[in-house]
Amino acid sequence: MSTAKTRLVILISGTGSNMEALIQAASSGAVSGEIVAVFSNRPDARGLDTARAAGIATEVVNHRDFADRESFDAELAARINSYAPDLVILAGFMRILTTAFVRQFHGRLMNIHPSLLPKYPGLHTHQRALEAGDCEAGATVHFVTEELDGGPAIVQAPVAVREGDTEQTLAERVLVLEHQIYPYAVELFCQGRLVINTQGVLLDDQLLPPGGISYPLQKPVRSEQ
Ligand code: GRF
Secondary structure, three states, rough: OOOOOOOOEEEEOOHHHHHHHHHHHHHHHHOEEEEEEEOOOOOHHHHHHHHOOOOOEEEEEEEHHHOOOHHHHHHHHHHOOOOOEEEEOOOOOOOOOHHHHHHHOOOEEEEEOOOOOOOOOOOOOOHHHOOOOOOOEEEEEEEEEOOOOOOOEEEEEEEOOOOOOOOHHHHHHHHHHHHHHOOOHHHHHHHOOOEEEEEEEOOOEEEEOOOEOOOEEEEEEOOOO
């Protein structure tokens, strides 16, 4: 008996290196789901070429063609829904989504953010960490809720700040870990092990701590036998 693969739709706005990590993970089998489409709000997003080269359907919904956020989000949601996704993955998607959009995909909308949330939601996260003199920066994969970068964490990866780090050097080291934790979190979802409820995220029916799973993993997370 064959089970249908989890259908994944990815939203990007630019380079798409996280998307590329997910494409590679899906092709190696590290992610068991199928990437059925990649969407961009920018027609010139470099990641679109990467997705096309991998034979994945691409769609552009240009926010500039719409009068307001509501009409853009409504069209985006309709086009995404035509692919019947189980999970919608924001991977460097640089648009703030409306409440209507977020509610529609509740529990199946994920984002990656380059900070140890709840620290530094929004932009310029590495610069803010450096200015604050933090000894750690990092990245968080979380479910998206109506609060910007405020949804419950699934996985978090800390990265030590080094003497002389700049926004760019820090971003580069954090990105290496982003490419590991995003496929990891997506695969947990594909295995049906992640659920969001009013208290936070449940992994195998256990409530995760506020920062989610800490990566690298201290001990193997139980997998279905
Ligand atoms: C990543 O740092 C991600 O955390 C943030 O935007 C960046 C996107 O990079 N949301 P890429 O397009 O995946 O290379």
